[in-house]
Amino acid sequence: MAKKAKIKAVATITACQSLEQVQDFIRHIADKNREVIRLQAKMNDEVAAITNGYTESINGLKQEIEQMTGAVEIWCAANRSKILEKGLKTANLITGEVSWRFSPPSVSLRKIEDVIASLKEKGLTQFIRVKEEVNKEAILADPLAVKDVAGVTIKSGQEFFEIKPFEVDVK
Template sequence: MATRLKTKTLRDVPQSKNDCAEYIRLAGDLQREFERQRTEMNDAIAAITQKYQPILEALTGRIEATQEGVQAWCEAHRVELCGENDKLGKTANFVTGTVSWRQRPPSISVRGAESVIETLQRMGLDRFVRSKEEINKEAMLNEPDTVRGIAGIKIVTGVEDFIVQPFEAKAEV
């Protein structure tokens, strides 16, 4: 059975050690240009954000005030809008939109989880404490021969990355 190798089509390959050094310099030039462009883009985003932030904050304040007014009126007229029995409906239709009341599902808030767990266990309420089992990959890496050959486990070793790191001076601000 033949093995098929996937290969990339190389566009431009240096032909000598000097060419390779030149390509590394070029990679550094391109990386620095990339950073200049990214910085320019971020400066433009910051300027746009600064320009629109006060406008958006003012609009947010107006939206909240308007919604609070609508809620106050609707709360005062809820029976008229929805009927005596809440089961008749929790949504009121207007020409311009709807308002609705929705009951959130029950939730639990826990502070100091470790002490709550200890208290539940001390009180014999272990059914409220979840125990989670998971694969210990670190232990497997320490003993790869023990788990080698087990279905579903693949030990990956010897993967090598190639890194091009052009020289450049670091400057502190």
């Protein structure tokens, strides 16, 4: 049996018919925006209450897990030669696995400018990356110079419509 084609109805928007209707709609938009803010605040309060109700139980369980993990690690380290087969790094202990892994080497740098200067001083420029990128600000300053360059398109400022209902800020 062939699938039926889905038909999506396009929402129709009717234009306001008068200045009074525009003003009324803007007032309704402001009312609905405030209601959204109230509902979000209520939702956040409820989430905070739920989170607070579970925090103590979760923290207790995490502490127990941490203690048991430490105990398992101590036992496994003491019995590593017994539980690992030759050359393996993982032991299957029926209810789960334990494994020993080395993290990959990493480089940490402090005072990057000083490190770069030192590498240049010592002729170790192969360890310095030079990043090339297009200077968009320069292109905007002189758009005629790049008008024939493929891949460069300059978009003029685009107009957009915005509604800002008036709100009173109490300070």
